Amino acid sequence: MSSDPAKVPVSGTKDGDFRLSNATLHRLPDQIRRPAYDRSRVTPGIVHLGIGAFHRAHQAVVIDDLLAGGATDWGIVGASLRSPETHDALAPQDGLYTLAVRSGAGTNHRIVGSVLATEVAKEKPGQLVARLANPATRIVSLTVTEKGYCHTPQTGDLDESHPDIVHDLQNPGTPRSAVGFLVAALARRRIAGAAPFTVLSCDNLSANGHTVGRIVTQFAALRSRNLAKWIEAEVAFPSTMVDRIVPETTEADRAAVSSALGMTDAWPVVTEPFTQWIVEDRFPAGRPDFAAAGVQLVSDVTPFEHMKLRLLNASHSALAYLGYLAGFETIAAAMTDERFAAFALQVMQDAAPTLAMPEGTDLAAYSASLLQRFSNPALHHRTWQIAMDGSQKLPQRLLATMQDRLRLGLPIDTHSLAVAGWMRYVTGTDEQGRTIDVRDPLAAKLKAIAESTGPVAERLAPALLEVEPIFGVLGADPRLRSAVTGALTKLYALGARQAVQTFQAA
Incomplete structure (x- = not known):
C-alpha cells in the first residue's frame, strides 16, 4: 500500500492525469452512476468516527441515496481516529470515492458523494471536538471496531486502565479515544445548553447501543458525576445491526476501479450486492428518513x-x-x-x-x-x-x-x-x-x-x-x-x- 494514497500510481487508466473529484465527474463514462444531487447544497448533520471501508460501503451509501431523494442537511463529515490514509486519499477527491459491487455476474461501479469532508482526529483533536459540539451535528455514528471502545469484551464495561482512557481523563480537551471524543463534545454541549446528539454505533458489539451507552456513561462519571447523570438521562444510544461483507481494498482493486473510471480513484471500496441495516428508532435530535433508503426501523434490534x-x-x-x-x-x-x-x-x-x-x-x-x-x-x-x-x-x-x-x-x-x-x-x-x-x-x-x-x-x-x-x-x-x-x-x-x-x- 502506498504511504500516500493521494499519489498512488494507477495503471490501466485512460488518462493518468485525471483524478476523481467534483471537477472531473463529467468525464466519467456514461455507465458509471454518480451523485444525483447538487453536493454544494448539502450541509453536514452526521459526524462519523472511524471512516474506513465498512462505513463507506454501507452507511454512507444509505445517506447518498437519501441525498439523491432530496435531503440536504444530512451530509457526513468523516473522522479517522488514527491513520491519515483515508483523509489523504479523499481530500483531493472532494470526498468522492467509488463503490464497486462485485458478484459472479460482474462489477457495478457507483460514485458516492455523501462524505463532504474528512478529518484526522489525532492531528487536530480540538477541531473534531468542536465539530461534534456544533448543534448542527445531530448524529455521531461509529465504526471503530470492537477494540476502539476501550472496553473489556467479556463484561462490556470500560477498561479504566486502557492507555487512551488514562490519557483522555488527563487531557479532556485533546482526546484520543472515540469515547473521549464523545464525552468531550457532550460536556461542551451540556455547558452551552445545547441538545445532545444521538450516538449510533454500527460495530459488532453485543447490544451495541446499550454497551456504548454504558461505556460512555462510565467514562463521563470519572470526569463528573453530574455529567454522567445528564448523559444517562438525555443521550440516546440506539442499537443497530449492520450486514455487508467488505474486504480490504487492494492495489489491484484500485487499478481495476481506476481503469473502469478512466481516471484515478485512490481509495475505492469493494463489496458484495447484499446489504442490510436494522436500527432502533430512537433519535431525539432527529434523523434522516432511513426507511426511504431501505433501512429497517424497529423497537428492539x-x-x-x-x-x-x-x-x-x-x-x-x-x-x-x-x-x-x-x-x-x-x-x-x-x-x-x-x-x-x-x-x-x-x-x-x-x-x-x-x-x-x-x-x-x-x-x-x-x-x-x-x-x-x-x-x-x-x-x-x-x-x-x-x-x-x-x-x-x-x-x-x-x-x-x-x-x-x-x-x-x-x-x-x-x-x-x-x-x-x-x-x-x-x-x-x-x-x-x-x-x-x-x-x-x-x-x-x-x-x-x-x-x-x-x-x-x-x-x-x-x-x-x-x-x-x-x-x-x-x-x-x-x-x-x-x-x-x-x-x-x-x-x-x-x-x-x-x-x-x-x-x-x-
Whole structure:
C-alpha cells in the first residue's frame, strides 16, 4: 500500500492525469452512476468516527441515496481516529470515492458523494471536538471496531486502565479515544445548553447501543458525576445491526476501479450486492428518513443482532482461523472445500437454538444465503483480515453461544473447534512453521502464554482459557475446558483440514 494514497500510481487508466473529484465527474463514462444531487447544497448533520471501508460501503451509501431523494442537511463529515490514509486519499477527491459491487455476474461501479469532508482526529483533536459540539451535528455514528471502545469484551464495561482512557481523563480537551471524543463534545454541549446528539454505533458489539451507552456513561462519571447523570438521562444510544461483507481494498482493486473510471480513484471500496441495516428508532435530535433508503426501523434490534453475530460473524471467524491454518487465503477459497462449507453451516445450526427471533424469521434461509455470500468468487476477503482482533470478537461471536448451549445442556463441540482454531492461530506459528502476523490488542500477552506452555494442547488451552478479559468466568467451566482442550489436541494432531473432516465424519 502506498504511504500516500493521494499519489498512488494507477495503471490501466485512460488518462493518468485525471483524478476523481467534483471537477472531473463529467468525464466519467456514461455507465458509471454518480451523485444525483447538487453536493454544494448539502450541509453536514452526521459526524462519523472511524471512516474506513465498512462505513463507506454501507452507511454512507444509505445517506447518498437519501441525498439523491432530496435531503440536504444530512451530509457526513468523516473522522479517522488514527491513520491519515483515508483523509489523504479523499481530500483531493472532494470526498468522492467509488463503490464497486462485485458478484459472479460482474462489477457495478457507483460514485458516492455523501462524505463532504474528512478529518484526522489525532492531528487536530480540538477541531473534531468542536465539530461534534456544533448543534448542527445531530448524529455521531461509529465504526471503530470492537477494540476502539476501550472496553473489556467479556463484561462490556470500560477498561479504566486502557492507555487512551488514562490519557483522555488527563487531557479532556485533546482526546484520543472515540469515547473521549464523545464525552468531550457532550460536556461542551451540556455547558452551552445545547441538545445532545444521538450516538449510533454500527460495530459488532453485543447490544451495541446499550454497551456504548454504558461505556460512555462510565467514562463521563470519572470526569463528573453530574455529567454522567445528564448523559444517562438525555443521550440516546440506539442499537443497530449492520450486514455487508467488505474486504480490504487492494492495489489491484484500485487499478481495476481506476481503469473502469478512466481516471484515478485512490481509495475505492469493494463489496458484495447484499446489504442490510436494522436500527432502533430512537433519535431525539432527529434523523434522516432511513426507511426511504431501505433501512429497517424497529423497537428492539437485539434478536437481529444476535442472529448476525452468532450465524454470520461466528461462522466467518471459524472459517478464518481454521481456513487460514489450512492454507486458504480467502473465505471464498475455503468455501470451495465442502468440508469447510459444511463446518460453517454446522456453526450456524448449533447457534440457532440459542436465538429467539420474531415470528416468521427463516433462519435456515438466512444461513443458506450466508453460505452463498461466503462463496462469492469476486470478493477477495482474506482469512487473515477476519482473524484480526480475535480477543475482542470471540465473546460475542462464539463464547455467548457456547454459554447458552451449556445452559441448555447441549454439546459445544463445533464451537470448541473454532475456539481451538483461534488458540492455534494466536501462537503466531502456522502448521508449516511459518510466522503468523497476529494483529490483536492482546497479541503480546497471548504470545507469551504460548511460549510458556509450548505447542501442547493440555497446557496451552487451559492457560488461554484463564485470560479473563476474553473468557471471564466461562473459562473456568470444566465442560468448556474439556471440550476446547480436546478440540485443540485434535487440531495439533491432525491439522486443520483433517480435524474439520473428522469432525464432519463424527
